[in-house]
Amino acid sequence: MKVFSLLEKHTNFYFFSKIFIFCVFFLLPLKKIITMNIGNRIKELRMQKGLSQEDLAVRANFSKSYIQKFEDGAREIKSSQLFQLSTALGVSITDIIQETDYNSDEFVLRNIEFREGYKILDVKSFEKRVILGDILHIKYPAYCKLEKLMNESIVFQNPLKKFEVITRKEQIEEAAIILRKKWKFENTPIYNLVNFLEDLGIKIFEIEEDEGFAGFSCWEKNTPIIVINIANTDIARRRFTILHELSHLLLRFNENDENIEHFCNYFAGAMLLPSEALSDYINKSSDSITLEELKRIKSKYGISILAILVRMVNLDFISWNKYHEFKELYNSWKDKESDFGDETISRFDYLIAKGLRENIFSKDMASELSGISISQFNEDLINRKFSF
Structure with a gap:
């Protein structure tokens, strides 16, 4: 027992x-x-x-x-x-x-495009964390709510919506000319590219990832979205990335075309540096160019030296052989500094500041929308009022 x-x-x-x-x-x-x-x-x-x-x-x-x-x-x-x-x-x-059902029609991000050459080890994890977690779940709803509170929602209009399907680079050149003319740039430099696109209704978000990742673009219903990596501090490259992604949003391609990424790069170069503007700096019959000339073009148009050289090849200013000769010298030329502004998002902050100044919402709401604590708000910068 x-x-x-x-x-x-x-x-x-x-x-x-x-x-x-x-x-x-x-x-x-x-x-x-x-x-x-x-x-x-x-x-x-x-x-x-x-x-x-x-x-x-x-x-x-x-x-x-x-x-x-x-x-x-x-x-x-x-x-x-x-x-x-x-x-x-x-x-x-x-x-x-x-x-939340992220597979519902309300929460579908369509046509997600990643830049060529970036290898994501776990695509599903990246999409869930960055796209669904950070952008779609937090930043995008906050942005839309802020626009609604301020009654400043913008419906984006694509000037190239009816443009033919892209199959050759000549069409890209034509599309860039049409778009520059429509947006009143003609042959002048595009200053404050991010601010300009934000005011057209394109939502631009910043993330900080490995520097090998440049950015991606997608649609949320009828809203175009561009995501850029701010870990890359080269402003000229960031501007190129934004316009590369913009081409994915505005232009139509054959899905199986292997040249899509090349077309997008061509578009970015054509938007940053029009052919007529390049002709003003470089004699087409010349077989040489100096570093100072390239640096001046870079400084004025916000385009990298390598992108200028590629643009010169695309417009038949130089041959590919000459391009490779120049490229070999590039390491000794390298000038990562940019004198073309910072190209960071600002419309969201502008709406926050305006809403606070006009008492449309409280600081508590501003804190929630921006994800910044009230104590972090800089009173001098956000609430300063100038008398007229």
Whole structure:
């Protein structure tokens, strides 16, 4: 009997210890994950409704710190609290519990194009983290909400929508001429390229990735999106990347054409440096060019020296053999400095500043939209008012 009793106790101890380990190492972490997922969903719904954490706290009869802890997954949400939150948000509890369906028509990013030569080890992970996680889930909804609050939404119009399918480089040259004329640039340099495209309705976002990654472009319904890597500090290259991605958005190609990336590069060069502008600097019959001449063109038009040389080949100013001769000298010529501005996004910050100045929304809402704490806002820069 004693042996049986000891064995029974040992068996019970072993059984309950297994349950304890299961709860500690599986159920508790799982509970934490579920809480965090619900918190993310609450934040997403709140942002969609245009509410700050403080606004939601007042509606749901919670403190702002409670809302913050709910969204951060730092506090367990009881069923009664879920009811209060769903009522405050004007949604059902099911809407809060279920995750966003990124495969729905509302959340589809189409025609994602990555630059040639960049190898992503895990494409699905990159898309989930950068595209769905950072851009689509946070930055894009915040941008659209800000535009709606400011009543400054822009519907993008593609001037090349009816342009023929691209099959040869001569068409690219023609398309660039049409676009420059339509946008009133003619043969002048394009200053503040990012600002100009933002004001046309193109959403441009910045990410910081490995320098080998230049950028990509895509559509969210009818909104064109360009994503650039700010880890690359060469402004001339950044401008080239933006126009390369723009060509993916504006032009039509045959899907199986192996020259698509080359066409996009050609378009970027043609937009940055028109043929007539290049003719003003270089004699077509000349077989030489100096570094100072190239640097002057680079400084004025915001295009890299290598891109200028490629442009000269495309326009038959020099041969490919001559290009390769020049390229061999490039390492001794290299001048990574750029005198052409910084080419960073600014329209979002402009709308934030304007909305605060005109009291369209609170600093709390501005903080939520921008992802910057209120204490980080520079009062002198954002709220400074000039009297007329």
